[in-house]
Amino acid sequence: xxxxxxxxxxxxxxxxxxxxxxxxxxxxxxxxxxxxxxxxxxxxxxxxxxxxxxxxxxxxxxxxxxxxxxxxxxxxxxxxxxxxxxxxxxxxxxxxxxxxxxxxxxxxxxxxxxxxxxxxxxxxxxxxxxxxxxxxxxxxxxxxxxxxxxxxxxxxxxxxxxxxxxxxxxxxxxxxxxxxxxxxxxxxxxxxxxxxxxxxxxxxxxxxxxxxxxxxxxxxxxxxxxxxxxxxxxxxxxxxxxxxxxxxxxxxxxxxxxxxxxxxxxxxxxxxxxxxxxxxxxxxxxxxxxxxxxxxxxxxxxxxxxxxxxxxxxxxxxxxxxxxxxxxxxxxxxxxxxxxxxxxxxxxxxxxxxxxxxxxxxxxxxxxxxx
Numbered sequence: 006x007x008x009x010x011x012x013x014x015x016x017x018x019x020x021x022x023x024x025x026x027x028x029x030x031x032x033x034x035x036x037x038x039x040x041x042x043x044x045x046x047x048x049x050x051x052x053x054x055x056x057x058x059x060x061x062x063x064x065x066x067x068x069x070x071x072x073x074x075x076x077x078x079x080x081x082x083x084x085x086x087x088x089x090x091x092x093x094x095x096x097x098x099x100x101x102x103x104x105x106x107x108x109x110x111x112x113x114x115x116x117x118x119x120x121x122x123x124x125x126x127x128x129x130x131x132x133x134x135x136x137x138x139x140x141x142x143x144x145x146x147x148x149x150x151x152x153x154x155x156x157x158x159x160x161x162x163x164x165x166x167x168x169x170x171x172x173x174x175x176x177x178x179x180x181x182x183x184x185x186x187x188x189x190x191x192x193x194x195x196x197x198x199x200x201x202x203x204x205x206x207x208x209x210x211x212x213x214x215x216x217x218x219x220x221x222x223x224x225x226x227x228x229x230x231x232x233x234x235x236x237x238x239x240x241x242x243x244x245x246x247x248x249x250x251x252x253x254x255x256x257x258x259x260x261x262x263x264x265x266x267x268x269x270x271x272x273x274x275x276x277x278x279x280x281x282x283x284x285x286x287x288x289x290x291x292x293x294x295x296x297x298x299x300x301x302x303x304x305x306x307x308x309x310x311x312x313x314x315x316x317x318x319x320x321x322x323x324x325x326x327x328x329x330x331x332x333x334x335x336x337x338x339x340x341x342x343x344x345x346x347x348x349x350x351x352x353x354x355x356x357x358x359x360x361x362x363x364x365x366x367x368x369x370x371x372x373x374x375x376x
Contacts, residue, residue: 093134258280
């Protein structure tokens with residue numbers, strides 16, 4: 006049996022959990038609120054549950070900090086992406102109590118994001134971007150629920166997204182864009198084009214130690230990929246030549262600066278980042294695509310191109326998935342783009358089949374109609 010008492014103006018409670026007395030401040034001077042607080046604690050104790058903290062006082066900021074620490078401790082590769090999502094969520098949710106984060110408030114956030122204008126974009130962010138942000142919010146609330154800081158999970162509905170992009174490069178188009186790029190970036194995009202590796206997280210992060218010219222291999226270490234698995238690929242003659250030239254450029258820069266440069270793709274030109282790893286080259290890429298007459302092409306289209314090309318050249322799907330790092334067949338199939346030329350080839354083959362008698366029409370059975 007619990008009891009209610011005062012210390013100064015604030016009500017305190019005493020109740021028993023697992024046979025042990027627990028005293029706790031209700032942090033309120035109102036008797037009705039204190040009685041509800043005591044009843045909640047007694048109910049949880051009777052159910053064998055640990056007492057919840059004051060869930061009505063938990064804020065979004067506390068849950069965001071918890072999720073960030075969780076990512077840091079677990080070593081999750083999603084921390085960098087999560088920071089991007091936190092930056093989007095914070096202006097709207099910061100300072101709000103978790104108990105107020107319900108369906109209606111989330112709908113207001115969705116409207117706020119869809120209408121928000123960003124630099125270089127006349128309209129708001131896409132539904133896909135909002136869904137990634139909502140996924141982070143859901144993960145945040147889920148972690149709070151696991152730690153008993155959230156009493157119940159709100160229902161959050163995601164938006165319907167546009168169909169996945171189906172962009173890819175024909176060989177001539179790829180060559181046209183590649184010619185407009187600096188030599189070091191040409192090497193990077195060729196690796197992405199041939200092996201389907203992700204540009205920022207897998208190609209640009211490569212180090213010299215991951216290249217073995219004697220074994221003619223390029224290695225992606227475990228933990229260095231999105232799915233956490235390592236990969237090893239054999240270099241084609243073209244890729245090997247580009248990689249050898251890039252290694253020579255890095256060694257020359259290392260001798261010039263008098264320091265060891267471990268990266269395969271450091272900044273080569275004189276700038277404040279010279280010798281440091283290239284993190285991004287979107288402006289260079291966008292400019293190259295425009296000069297080649299192919300505006301709007303994405304670097305991620307190289308990954309789709311690699312998947313498609315491997316299947317078209319007869320590489321077994323299980324081997325192609327190992328090279329590109331796709332773990333699920335559904336996503337792999339989505340990247341295996343069917344082009345207009347593929348459809349024309351299928352029509353040609355079917356037309357040829359009819360001409361050669363491959364598709365013989367089935368004989369029709371006679372039917373007697375009775376009345």
